[in-house]
Amino acid sequence: MSSSLLEQLIEAFRVLPGVGQKSAQRMAYHVLERERAGGQRLSEALAVAVEKIGHCVRCRDFSETEVCATCASAAREAHLLCIVESPADRLAIEQATGYRGLYYVLQGRLSPLDGVGPRELGLDRLAQRLAEGEVQELIIATNPTVEGEATAHYLAQLARQHGVRPSRLAHGVPLGGELEYVDRGTLSHAFGSRGEMPE
Amino acid sequence: MSSSLLEQLIEAFRVLPGVGQKSAQRMAYHVLERERAGGQRLSEALAVAVEKIGHCVRCRDFSETEVCATCASAAREAHLLCIVESPADRLAIEQATGYRGLYYVLQGRLSPLDGVGPRELGLDRLAQRLAEGEVQELIIATNPTVEGEATAHYLAQLARQHGVRPSRLAHGVPLGGELEYVDRGTLSHAFGSRGEMPE
Ligand SMILES: [Zn+2]
Ligand SMILES: [Zn+2]
Numbered sequence: 001m002s003s004s005l006l007e008q009l010i011e012a013f014r015v016l017p018g019v020g021q022k023s024a025q026r027m028a029y030h031v032l033e034r035e036r037a038g039g040q041r042l043s044e045a046l047a048v049a050v051e052k053i054g055h056c057v058r059c060r061d062f063s064e065t066e067v068c069a070t071c072a073s074a075a076r077e078a079h080l081l082c083i084v085e086s087p088a089d090r091l092a093i094e095q096a097t098g099y100r101g102l103y104y105v106l107q108g109r110l111s112p113l114d115g116v117g118p119r120e121l122g123l124d125r126l127a128q129r130l131a132e133g134e135v136q137e138l139i140i141a142t143n144p145t146v147e148g149e150a151t152a153h154y155l156a157q158l159a160r161q162h163g164v165r166p167s168r169l170a171h172g173v174p175l176g177g178e179l180e181y182v183d184r185g186t187l188s189h190a191f192g193s194r195g196e197m198p199e
Numbered sequence: 200m201s202s203s204l205l206e207q208l209i210e211a212f213r214v215l216p217g218v219g220q221k222s223a224q225r226m227a228y229h230v231l232e233r234e235r236a237g238g239q240r241l242s243e244a245l246a247v248a249v250e251k252i253g254h255c256v257r258c259r260d261f262s263e264t265e266v267c268a269t270c271a272s273a274a275r276e277a278h279l280l281c282i283v284e285s286p287a288d289r290l291a292i293e294q295a296t297g298y299r300g301l302y303y304v305l306q307g308r309l310s311p312l313d314g315v316g317p318r319e320l321g322l323d324r325l326a327q328r329l330a331e332g333e334v335q336e337l338i339i340a341t342n343p344t345v346e347g348e349a350t351a352h353y354l355a356q357l358a359r360q361h362g363v364r365p366s367r368l369a370h371g372v373p374l375g376g377e378l379e380y381v382d383r384g385t386l387s388h389a390f391g392s393r394g395e396m397p398e
Contacts (some may be wrong), residue, residue: 005248005263008238010398012244017229023217029287030216032261033306036249036285038214043245045211053231062231084343088228107232128248189343 006032060105060122062087070082070103077101082139083126083155085109085148093141101139105131109142110151123158130162137165144171205231259304259321261286269302276300281338282307282325284347292340300338303328308341309350314373322348322357329361336364343370 006028013024031039042079055061056068063069069084070076082092090103106121118124129135140157142148156166172190173182205227212223229239239328254260255267262268269275279300283289289302305320317323328334337358341347355365372381381389 003242005252006261009244009248012237012241015230015234015241016226018222018225023289026287027215029285029290030213031245032248032252033286035214038211039245039249041250042211042214044244045204045208046238046242049208049227050235050242053204062205086228086232088225088232089223091228116337120286162253181229192324 011113017149041055055105055107058108059103061103070092075100078134079136080139081129081135081137082141084141085143085151089141091141109145109147110154111147118154122153126155127158130159130164135164137167140166140168254304258304260289260301260302272301277333278335279338280328280334280336281340283340284342284350288340288342305341305350308344308346309353310346317353321372322353325354326357326361329358329363334363336366338368339365 009028009031010021010024013019013027013122019027031042049057052064053062054064056063056066056071058067058071059070059072067071077100080099081104082090082093082099082101083104083106085091085106085108087105087107090105093099103154104126108116108121110116110118115160138155140152140155140159142151142155152168156168161168170193171186172193173179173186179187208227208230208256209220209223212218212226213220218226218347221340236333244273250312251263252261255262255265255268255270257270260269264271269342276299280303281289281300282296282305283292283293284305284307285302286304286306289304292298294303303325307320309315309317309320329337337354339354339358340349341350355367358365369392371392372378372383372385379385
């Protein structure tokens with residue numbers, strides 16, 4: 001490689017998820033060979049986004065305004081609050097389901113060993129919100145990991161303390177999944193949680 | 200999605216090769232959640248690269264200086280000139296082989312139907328360079344496509360006109376490839392070009 005600016009660009013692309021040396025090279029060469037205008041646009045979009053996108057004060061999701069469009073919308077059902085670990089989880093639910101309630105983004109999960117407790121996740125603010133009385137159901141959509149489950153149990157208790165009904169996403173065999181390839185924990189849970197077949 | 204700056208960032212990522220809507224979302228969220236400093240660096244590296252990286256006047260490869268480091272190097276063997284279609288092809292050869300000669304990047308291939316002739320590929324300048332007498336072998340590494348092969352034939356003639364020996368990368372069964380999965384054209388060529396086994 002002859003150009004140190006080129007090397008810097010390749011190195012900079014490696015900050016992206018799943019992008020190793022080979023992909024970073026391909027990206028840099030592609031932009032320089034065929035997409036200089038697009039590269040310029042990406043540069044500007046990145047600079048603006050990194051500077052201007054903060055977090056909504058209501059739900060802690062990404063937002064360029066103090067309160068995000070979802071929280072500000074009168075069309076969303078304020079008695080449903082879905083709690084997720086990350087903005088990406090929120091996006092996945094918003095895109096996959098017809099959910100019309102509100103969200104709360106933890107920006108993490110309880111992890112005592114890493115010093116992440118209720119305070120670090122802003123759960124005092126969540127408790128305040130539950131105390132306001134508008135929320136009737138707290139849909140707990142933390143990840144089905146050890147820490148995610150521990151967080152879910154904590155949140156369920158918090159909800160009950162404020163007279164809010166906690167619910168949890170169903171676990172089981174994924175649609176289209178083959179039993180043979182489903183992990184044992186999931187399969188065992190799905191078997192134990194079997195329901196009557198509808199006619 | 201609540202943020203139009205976020206949407207713009209996701210859209211901007213799609214300029215990268217192999218990046219669809221899903222990957223672009225993951226990249227944007229990853230940068231905003233975990234890599235704001237890296238995103239800032241990528242923004243700057245892109246802006247500088249797009250503005251400052253041009254083409255070497257000798258070999259037409261990417262270069263931030265008038266003559267690239269490879270062309271300017273006294274350590275490279277000036278009697279060998281390897282001709283490729285794109286900067287990415289040059290990089291692949293440089294990284295995969297121990298080649299120590301010079302390069303010439305066509306930035307394309309002959310494609311009469313698209314109006315790409317010898318003039319558009321700067322072959323007059325290549326002819327001049329061959330006429331200078333320093334180059335003894337022209338290693339033609341255009342792609343083994345219809346247009347790449349036509350370009351290779353044209354370049355071989357050009358080389359011979361200037362008393363330069365043309366050579367072509369060997370075609371055949373890829374190392375580690377299984378005959379069963381090699382395409383028919385390659386297999387037929389490899390069979391016809393079989394050589395005696397060394398003892
Ligand atoms: Zn919000
Ligand atoms: Zn050069």
